[in-house]
Structures are given as C-alpha cells and as structure tokens.
Amino acid sequence: MDEKKLAIVATKGTLDWGYPPFILASTAAALGYGVEIFFTFYGLQLLKKDLSHLRVSPLGNPAMPMPVPMPTLMMVLPGMEGMATSMMKSKMKAKGVASLEELRELCVEAEVRMVACQMTVDLFEFDTADFIEGIELGGAAAFFEFAGESDITLFI
C-alpha cells in the first residue's frame, strides 16, 4: 500500500468556491492519489445533480475583478449577483476553463469518493434524491477514518 491519499473538506457552495475541491480532487486522482471529498454545510450544494443554481456574489467580495469600479452599496441592487455570475461563466468558457459539472464528472470517473455530511443534510433538509449517484453519507468520525490515513488534508 504505497498509494498516496488526499482528503478534502468542501464547505462552500458558490460557483467560484466550487472549483478548488473538484480541480484538486480530479488532478490528484490523475496523479494516482486515492481521493475523498467530505461535503458539509454549503458544500452540499456541489452534490446536486443540477448545478445551475450556483452563484458568485460581488457583495462582500472586494477582490472580485469588476469591469468598472463600483461602490459596495451598488452590489446589493437586484440583478448584480446574476450579472456577476453570468460574467464569470462566460469568462470561464472563453478561457477554456472546465464547467463544474465537467470537473465533477471527471472526479466521478476517477473514482473520487464523495461523502455527504449526514448532520448538515438533515439540518438543511436536503433531499438526497437531488444528489448525483454514488454519494455516501457519513459523519465526522467517518471522515477521520480516511483523513487519518491521508498524506494531505485540505479544508476548503
């Protein structure tokens, strides 16, 4: 058993923060790592079959590059979030960045283990039927069973 292992905790459910777990998991798998992602709190959004609801918000996100400088107060206006989201999606497409669905599919193909946190599934009343196939449910102890043997553990 000399296979390296990577354990990731995915806690964010926005379009931008959905990328790091799937990019790192798919790449690690391509390098021969055994990979597990534990999805908890808002990270559970990344397990839904349909990811078109994910957004990126310019509100409280001062580092997000905008085409023109805008005062923070304007970020609360209706439509700003939708605009930022479609801007980011079209930019990603133009730059040849994979969609989240595509990266997740590559993770599934590479047999990345995906575990949904049972407590937060119950807390937010997620319907596990909305999740993609092959998801396991588990708790903190289940995460440590894998993380304890891992070479790398990331909290995202």
Place this chain on the structure above:
Amino acid sequence: MVQEDQILDARGLNCPLPILRTKKALGELTSGQVLKIVATDPGAVKDFEAFAKQTKNPLLEHAEAAGEFIFFIQKA
C-alpha cells in the same frame, strides 16, 4: 525528433484539463508508446513536468513554438 504514437490536442484548454485528458489518453496506450500533447496553457509547462515526475511516465521532450507548448510523454 521523438516519434509519437498518438496526438492529444489540448489547445484552448485550461488547468487542470490538459493534465486530465493526458492521463486518460495515456491509459489507452501500451507501455513504451509515446503521446504528443499540444497545449496553449502557459501553466502546462510546470504541470507536465510535475505530472511526469509523479506518475513516472517520462517526459521525453518539450518545446515551445508560436504560443503552443508541445510535450512528448512516454507511457511507463
């Protein structure tokens, strides 16, 4: 010049897709065969060196011409 058995066109793709496609393409080759990859992602240079080193598939050669990066990886 190294002779390739298969070509992977990864132009226009961004991290981590060139590496993921390469991994998949290597899976279809037999040991000793050579995959040629053409990419445009400037980050690919470091990534392919790292990929070759970690997966033990030798990077035989790499070159850059007209904004394109060319790699020859041999399946171990």
